[in-house]
């Protein structure tokens with residue numbers, strides 16, 4: 001639900017596997033700060049097989065959860081790294 005009068009800055013970032021550098025998601029992040037979760041409906045490009053594992057090395061990098069009635073992928077810290085402000 002959008003909050004009126006409050007604009008949240010959206011950052012376009014890419015999420016990579018820390019082990020093998022595989023691109024996992026291109027994601028629209030709300031506001032700055034540490035990425036702890038991905039809302040499933042904000043993932044623009046999904047390069048995984050949908051099982052929250054790196055398709056290249058098989059490492060589990062996130063867990064399914066529900067937050068604010070939306071499905072999220074909770075990032076396991078230390079498993080991924082972020083590249084910010086991806087330009088196309």
Ligand SMILES: [Zn+2]
Nearest residue numbers: 017020054057
């Ligand atoms: Zn990997």
